[in-house]
Amino acid sequence: MSRRRRFEASTLFLLSPWIVSLLLFGLYPFGFSFALSFYDYSPLNPQSAKFLGLANYAEALRDPLFWTALKNTLIFVFGTIPFTTLLALGLALALQKRFRGRDFFRAGFFLPTVVSIVVISLVWKGLYAPEGFLSSLVRALGGTPPRWLLEPHTALASIMAMDVWAASGYYMVIFLAGLQAIPEELYESASLEGATPWQKFVHITLPMLRPTFLFVLVVNSVRSLQVFTEVFVMTGGGPLHSTLTSVFYLYEQAFYKFRLGYASSIAYLLFALTLGLAFLQVRWLKLESPRT
Amino acid sequence: MRIRALLTFALLLALAGCGKKAGGKELVVFWQFFPAEQIGPVLDEFRKQNPGVDVQMEQLTWQSGLEKITAATAAGNVPDLCELGSTWFPRFAAQGALVDWTDSTAAMAQQMVLADMARVNGRSYGLPWAVGTRALFWNKALFARAGLDTTRGPENWDELLAAARKVNKLGGGIAGYGANAGERYVLFKKFMPYAWGNGGQLLTDDGKASAFDSPENVQALEFYLALAKAGRVDRQDQLDEAFMQGKLGAQISGAWLFRKIPKQAPDLAYGVALVPHPVGDRGTHASFAGGEILCSFKASKNPSGALKLARFLASRDAALMLARANQSVQPAVRGVESDAYYQQRPMERVLLDQLALAVPTPNHPAWLDMEAAIEDEVEKALYGKESAAQAVKAASARIDALAKNTDLSAK
Amino acid sequence: MSAVRRAGAPLFLVPVLLTMLVPFAWMLFLSVQPGAGGDLTLAALARARFTLEHYAALLQASGFPRYLVNSLVVAAVVVGGNVLTGAMVGYALARKSFFGRGALTWGVIATLMLPKQVLMIPLYLVLARLHLLDTYAALILPFFVDAFSIFLVRQYVTQLPAELEDAARVDGAGELRIFVTIVLPLLRPALAVVAINSFLLNWNSFLFPLIFTNSDRLRTLPVGLALFAQGEHAVDWGLLMAGSTISALPVLLAFLVFQRHIIEGITAGAEKG
Numbered sequence: 001m002s003r004r005r006r007f008e009a010s011t012l013f014l015l016s017p018w019i020v021s022l023l024l025f026g027l028y029p030f031g032f033s034f035a036l037s038f039y040d041y042s043p044l045n046p047q048s049a050k051f052l053g054l055a056n057y058a059e060a061l062r063d064p065l066f067w068t069a070l071k072n073t074l075i076f077v078f079g080t081i082p083f084t085t086l087l088a089l090g091l092a093l094a095l096q097k098r099f100r101g102r103d104f105f106r107a108g109f110f111l112p113t114v115v116s117i118v119v120i121s122l123v124w125k126g127l128y129a130p131e132g133f134l135s136s137l138v139r140a141l142g143g144t145p146p147r148w149l150l151e152p153h154t155a156l157a158s159i160m161a162m163d164v165w166a167a168s169g170y171y172m173v174i175f176l177a178g179l180q181a182i183p184e185e186l187y188e189s190a191s192l193e194g195a196t197p198w199q200k201f202v203h204i205t206l207p208m209l210r211p212t213f214l215f216v217l218v219v220n221s222v223r224s225l226q227v228f229t230e231v232f233v234m235t236g237g238g239p240l241h242s243t244l245t246s247v248f249y250l251y252e253q254a255f256y257k258f259r260l261g262y263a264s265s266i267a268y269l270l271f272a273l274t275l276g277l278a279f280l281q282v283r284w285l286k287l288e289s290p291r292t
Numbered sequence: 293m294r295i296r297a298l299l300t301f302a303l304l305l306a307l308a309g310c311g312k313k314a315g316g317k318e319l320v321v322f323w324q325f326f327p328a329e330q331i332g333p334v335l336d337e338f339r340k341q342n343p344g345v346d347v348q349m350e351q352l353t354w355q356s357g358l359e360k361i362t363a364a365t366a367a368g369n370v371p372d373l374c375e376l377g378s379t380w381f382p383r384f385a386a387q388g389a390l391v392d393w394t395d396s397t398a399a400m401a402q403q404m405v406l407a408d409m410a411r412v413n414g415r416s417y418g419l420p421w422a423v424g425t426r427a428l429f430w431n432k433a434l435f436a437r438a439g440l441d442t443t444r445g446p447e448n449w450d451e452l453l454a455a456a457r458k459v460n461k462l463g464g465g466i467a468g469y470g471a472n473a474g475e476r477y478v479l480f481k482k483f484m485p486y487a488w489g490n491g492g493q494l495l496t497d498d499g500k501a502s503a504f505d506s507p508e509n510v511q512a513l514e515f516y517l518a519l520a521k522a523g524r525v526d527r528q529d530q531l532d533e534a535f536m537q538g539k540l541g542a543q544i545s546g547a548w549l550f551r552k553i554p555k556q557a558p559d560l561a562y563g564v565a566l567v568p569h570p571v572g573d574r575g576t577h578a579s580f581a582g583g584e585i586l587c588s589f590k591a592s593k594n595p596s597g598a599l600k601l602a603r604f605l606a607s608r609d610a611a612l613m614l615a616r617a618n619q620s621v622q623p624a625v626r627g628v629e630s631d632a633y634y635q636q637r638p639m640e641r642v643l644l645d646q647l648a649l650a651v652p653t654p655n656h657p658a659w660l661d662m663e664a665a666i667e668d669e670v671e672k673a674l675y676g677k678e679s680a681a682q683a684v685k686a687a688s689a690r691i692d693a694l695a696k697n698t699d700l701s702a703k
Numbered sequence: 704m705s706a707v708r709r710a711g712a713p714l715f716l717v718p719v720l721l722t723m724l725v726p727f728a729w730m731l732f733l734s735v736q737p738g739a740g741g742d743l744t745l746a747a748l749a750r751a752r753f754t755l756e757h758y759a760a761l762l763q764a765s766g767f768p769r770y771l772v773n774s775l776v777v778a779a780v781v782v783g784g785n786v787l788t789g790a791m792v793g794y795a796l797a798r799k800s801f802f803g804r805g806a807l808t809w810g811v812i813a814t815l816m817l818p819k820q821v822l823m824i825p826l827y828l829v830l831a832r833l834h835l836l837d838t839y840a841a842l843i844l845p846f847f848v849d850a851f852s853i854f855l856v857r858q859y860v861t862q863l864p865a866e867l868e869d870a871a872r873v874d875g876a877g878e879l880r881i882f883v884t885i886v887l888p889l890l891r892p893a894l895a896v897v898a899i900n901s902f903l904l905n906w907n908s909f910l911f912p913l914i915f916t917n918s919d920r921l922r923t924l925p926v927g928l929a930l931f932a933q934g935e936h937a938v939d940w941g942l943l944m945a946g947s948t949i950s951a952l953p954v955l956l957a958f959l960v961f962q963r964h965i966i967e968g969i970t971a972g973a974e975k976g
Contacts, residue, residue, distance in 0.1 A: 022810070025844070030814070045389060115730070222812075267818055529936075551937070557738070
């Protein structure tokens with residue numbers, strides 16, 4: 001297998017869209033916002049930006065609300081990803097083989113992803129209302145409903161539950177694609193050797209699915225770390241900052257206080273965390289093809 | 293291939309869009325938030341009276357509209373005339389983004405109810421256009437069931453609290469008073485009326501220190517907490533929903549209900565009253581005042597056209613036309629209660645009466661942080677983490693720090 | 704996998720699906736209730752009525768058909784771009800060895816990691832400098848090449864056996880020919896996911912279309928809907944739910960069309976007999 005280590009023309013051609021896009025729409029926004037994080041910059045008054053060095057970063061690390069937001073964000077991430085991933089994988093496995101009506105089941109589970117997150121958040125806000133449908137359901141089952149979004153210790157969990165519901169269908173589709181890449185003959189030869197379904201799952205499906213699994217994990221983490229709209233629509237960060245997330249906090253800094261420099265520093269601290277987390281996930285699952 | 297064609301096409305389009313004199317007419321680009329069918333007739337009237345001027349109106353969404361204005365300002369890509377909410381306005385003005393209109397609007401400003409809304413550091417950077425306030429909305433049917441007087445709403449704190457408690461006892465998911473939870477930019481408007489009504493203040497007259505820590509404000513907060521216990525605590529849109537479903541005895545809300553109730557709950561028997569004042573002679577029916585301000589950016593291409601349009605829009609006839617169509621706002625000019633529209637609608641007239649007693653927020657550059665401080669502490673008191681006295685003290689300390697640390701000179 | 708009956712669905716899926724669909728049932732319910740209420744209580748169910756007034760209002764509203772067409776055109780172009788460029792770059796990152804591949808791959812992933820609230824203003828500045836604001840280009844170009852799509856294809860390719868490509872290489876086929884004739888067909892499930900995802904994200908995209916365009920003639924559906932249904936203090940629930948239902952249909956359709964390419968198991972190599 002000859003793999004030349006220099007750039008082939010074909011490789012360059014294949015990579016060209018990304019290079020062009022990066023130059024036009026990637027480097028400038030990233031570089032600009034990174035530079036901004038060292039300035040006191042207001043978008044209303046760009047000319048009077050002041051260089052601050054690392055002052056924004058220092059302020060963020062000293063800011064109790066920054067840490068509250070970070071804590072809530074991490075709770076959100078680690079609290080939703082296991083459930084979303086398992087649910088998505090389970091659904092994908094169940095909807096892999098063909099059966100009558102399978103496409104409609106797939107569409108049904110995918111439906112939450114189809115509607116704008118703003119509308120989904122609004123509907124769930126109504127469902128979580130004290131007299132809303134979910135509370136009525138709990139009462140009908142004989143319990144006392146929690147106050148969902150109105151109590152500091154249930155608000156974040158309520159949003160997390162909604163998020164698991166909304167996201168599983170999305171990752172289910174990705175798992176479906178990944179499952180399809182596994183060649184049928186692996187299963188067939190395993191059957192010939194008398195393997196049980198469970199053994200096939202553990203020794204063929206899971207290892208072959210690793211790159212997809214990693215993809216789902218990384219993408220889900222990145223998206224969850226940036227949770228914003230749900231908080232914006234449903235709780236505005238409250239009650240008592242219990243649903244304040246990092247991106248929501250930096251949004252307030254950027255557009256209500258017009259402190260885009262400070263917001264950028266928060267964004268880049270979050271970026272570093274996201275990158276680190278992705279790195280760990282890659283290490284854990286090893287970013288190579290299992291067929292070495 | 294396709295990309296290049298697209299780019300060329302786009303460039304041609306952009307170039308074609310250049311040139312602000314379309315057919316010899318002067319162009320005014322106007323960004324605003326009112327629905328097209330409400331502002332359209334007003335702009336048509338302007339075009340009729342000013343045939344040499346063309347207005348290009350763009351309707352902004354309330355969701356992310358501020359981001360759009362901000363991005364445009366950062367790029368210098370601003371409209372000529374823009375509508376800014378009274379909460380956003382001080383920041384824009386303090387950062388030097390707006391044109392100083394003190395001299396050109398002096399005469400008009402004198403006819404405005406809340407001219408101070410557009411003033412920062414004594415200079416006027418905009419023209420008040422539409423204003424809004426908050427009043428007490430109460431449910432006649434629930435009051436009747438609770439055996440209360442239904443000819444008029446609660447007049448003072450004692451009456452309101454008693455009414456809330458009685459309605460709250462009716463059960464069946466019915467709540468007496470709807471208090472706001474810690475909702476940014478909203479909780480403040482629901483609590484401060486009681487504070488102001490009790491004679492409480494935010495800042496000292498020179499704006500350099502906090503005047504928030506006072507017995508009047510503590511009493512107001514204690515009253516608010518008592519009201520919350522005699523009802524429920526939720527976000528504004530949920531409280532409005534509950535009120536329209538006939539499940540809420542009373543709440544402080546705004547004129548947008550005049551639009552929603554006929555559509556959603558046409559059979560609702562309700563009344564509107566001024567915000568109750570403390571018992572006895574002291575105190576007033578104070579409330580919060582806010583609104584929309586017309587302003588022009590320094591980077592605008594047609595500042596004189598913008599001023600012309602602003603003067604027209606804020607004038608009595610044009611503003612009335614808009615207020616009648618929109619119902620959620622009132623004109624900023626004085627004396628509109630004599631207009632037939634308000635004469636026929638006693639409940640909307642209550643809002644006008646309330647406006648006369650309403651208090652705008654201080655146009656201090658650090659105002660949003662101060663408001664956040666009040667909301668944080670009131671929220672903590674609502675959730676039982678602090679007493680009213682502690683909350684007021686804590687908020688006052690934060691406000692004081694902000695007042696002392698902020699450089700009041702406009703950049 | 705588990706031995707599944709060919710005839711009907713596994714029974715346990717039905718209650719799960721029904722539970723998942725409850726919020727949508729509410730959405731549909733509210734879209735046909737008169738008035739504009741956001742009443743999601745049992746009482747609302749009790750006094751349920753039926754009207755199509757919200758749907759009628761939207762479809763007759765001036766501009767609405769235009770917004771629909773804009774959304775469709777833009778989404779179609781962006782999806783095409785994402786599929787093509789995702790395949791190209793993803794394949795190159797997965798299969799080709801070159802200097803800096805690891806860094807470039809991480810670079811792709813990293814561009815997903817900065818929130819758009821921060822990227823928004825510099826991106827706006829770029830488009831302003833290029834004089835692309837308020838054009839279709841502003842709605843299309845920044846999104847034509849998409850990191851998510853690239854990353855997805857890359858992961859999928861690493862799961863594919865390389866034998867077919869290597870065999871073709873031995874036979875003397877050129878790299879690009881291998882890409883087009885051998886790899887692209889194998890990428891169908893991944894590209895289907897890319898298409899679904901791109902259509903979805905672009906169709907519902909709100910913030911960037913809002914700030915990058917001004918004119919009504921360029922407006923897309925989410926922005927148009929927000930203008931109709933979302934006021935400063937009040938949401939017109941009937942209009943919003945009806946609008947969201949209408950808006951969901953093309954995406955659902957796209958999903959049903961593209962997901963057919965995610966079929967049960969491939970038999971790579973088995974066709975050769």
